[in-house]
Amino acid sequence: MxxxxxxxxxxxxxxxxxxxxxxxxxxxxxxxxxxxxxxxxxxxxxxxxxxxxxxxxxxxxxxxxxxxxxxxxxxxxxxxxxxxxxxxxxxxxxxxxxxxxxxxxxxxxxxxxxxxxxxxxxxxxxxxxxxxxxxxxxxxxxxxxxxxxxxxxxxxxxxxxxxxxxxxxxxxxxxxxxxxxxxxxxxxxxxxxxxxxxxxxxxxxxxxxxxxxxxxxxxxxxEIDPLSGLLNRRGFDNRVDGLMIEQGPHSIVLCDLDHFKSVNDTHGHQGGDAAIRAFGEMLHAAAPQGALVARIGGEEFVLFLPRTGRDAALLFAHALRATRAVSPIPGLPPGVRVTSSFGVAEIGQIEPLRFAMRRADDALYAAKAAGRDRVHEAEPPAVVVEAFKIVN
Missing domain, CATH: 1.20.1070 (Rhopdopsin 7-helix transmembrane proteins)
Structure with missing residues (x-):
């Protein structure tokens, strides 16, 4: 050859x-x-x-x-x-x-x-x-x-x-x-x-x-949560730092479905999944352009709102709460409503994101303690920022 x-x-x-x-x-x-x-x-x-x-x-x-x-x-x-x-x-x-x-x-x-x-x-x-x-x-x-x-x-x-x-x-x-x-x-x-x-x-x-x-x-x-279709915690963490460097103010909104355990107990895991799916779809549809929306826990969600101050973030959270309170959930009986609670925090000028998340989480806990189906604003960041300065 x-x-x-x-x-x-x-x-x-x-x-x-x-x-x-x-x-x-x-x-x-x-x-x-x-x-x-x-x-x-x-x-x-x-x-x-x-x-x-x-x-x-x-x-x-x-x-x-x-x-x-x-x-x-x-x-x-x-x-x-x-x-x-x-x-x-x-x-x-x-x-x-x-x-x-x-x-x-x-x-x-x-x-x-x-x-x-x-x-x-x-x-x-x-x-x-x-x-x-x-x-x-x-x-x-x-x-x-x-x-x-x-x-x-x-x-x-x-x-x-x-x-x-x-x-x-x-x-x-x-x-x-x-x-x-x-x-x-x-x-x-x-x-x-x-x-x-x-x-x-x-x-x-x-x-x-x-x-x-x-x-x-x-x-x-x-980086996608398969149930809600939103970002998961990894996806949120990988993207949020890039938005934090933009000119502020920025805000964080933490959301949690109320009495979620009772939904699972009464309607089974399929009912709970339906509630999470419906809430995720609502957040995705309502989120402004450029916002990050993620499911970071079982029934806990977070929104990062870039270039959004506290007043606009609070109005947004109140609108979400009202919408969720009256909206039926596909897959659950027509009369069933699943409400949600919200904690809102504006991120301080030099405040680390984890501190703002902690303040928003405290506000969410306060909304739960006050009776649920509420929006609570977080405490101002002054105290945590001063602590951050001392540590560093």
Whole structure:
């Protein structure tokens, strides 16, 4: 087996590995359709290596050479469809099929032209360059482009351009006078090596995009409370520091469902879950833009209201209390109402968040002790701030 033949075999195995990798990623990715198109693209393109080997060993060579061209080009067009799914772009599949068919017809027309000439080399390589150029353009059209997306654009553009360069290199270096002679040429060895490196790089970059998306989604899921749909304590803690540095004042509102244990005892855990879910939906719908809303305990919730002073925070808490007091809860009997209590604290200018949370918690406890279904304002932060100054 020639060196080019050995590389063709290696390229086939690499493509099959990428096919399996993309299928594995599709099991966890929300872009599973894109991942499956990528898997199919590498599987179809890998057939070109088999057909090119058949050119050398199974006459007549023409059908195998055309099938090699069509399978490689088809894999690239499938890559374009997958990229459309990945970035949420509309893909005119009928147009892609028409372009693909025209390029295959072009390959049939130029097959008998003398190899090693621009008349044959450029029309043969240009369809590959066009297909990958379309892929690069599709990524460029995406609204949000991370560093990895930009790197993918560059890589696809370079891979596209390299096919045009190959057209000229085939003339300068010599690629044989027939399709069979190509495999024995030095040009084939270099061409297959360069193609393998670039295609592997494209595959790795696409895998990187999908894996990063899975990691980001898992991170978000780890910070979301599945019952209420709000942030959990970890999600709240990870985000609140970034809002604290903004110009104040800021306020904290702690909320707690009243007599929650009796709801569980009377209506079961499903009834309790329904109460938490309904309260979480109400907080999410009512929270102003930029606010953080989280479930930080069994029936305890917190709102961080950036750029909101005590008066506005108190009015907001009173509105929440009134809404919860009269709203029915889906899943519970129509006459059942579950009220809630609130503790409100404006965060002092240099007060640590944990101190404000403690004051809001004390106010919430006072609202519970006073009969529940109430809003209590926390004590001012002066005392705790002075204590903080002394300690530090």
């Amino acid at each position: 020639s060196g080019a033949g050995f590389l063709l075999t290696v390229n086939f195995l690499i493509a099959q590995c990428f096919c399996m990798f993309f299928l594995a990623v599709s099991a966890r990715s929300r872009n599973r359709v894109a991942a499956r198109w990528f898997a199919g693209a590498f599987a179809v393109a890998s057939l070109a290596t088999i057909f090119e080997l058949l050119v050398a060993y199974v006459p007549p060579p023409k059908p195998w050479a055309i099938l090699a061209f069509a399978s490689m080009l088809g894999g690239m067009f499938m890559l374009r469809v997958g990229i459309g799914h990945l970035y949420g772009l509309k893909t005119n599949r009928a147009a892609l099929v028409a372009i693909f068919s025209a390029f295959v017809a072009l390959d049939v027309m130029i097959y008998d032209l003398p190899r090693g000439t621009l008349e044959h080399a450029l029309p043969y390589q240009t369809p590959f360059a066009v297909a990958l150029g379309m892929c690069a353009w599709a990524v460029w059209q995406a609204r949000v482009k991370s560093f990895v997306d930009r790197a993918l654009i560059v890589l696809l553009a370079v891979t596209s351009a390299h096919f045009i360069v190959k057209g000229f290199a085939a003339v300068l270096a010599g690629s044989g006078t027939t399709a069979k002679d190509y495999l024995a040429s030095q040009f084939a060895l270099v061409s297959q090596s360069m193609g393998a490196v670039l295609i592997v790089a494209v595959g790795l970059m696409l895998l990187c995009v999908l894996v990063l998306e899975i990691v980001a989604e898992e991170k978000v899921n780890a």
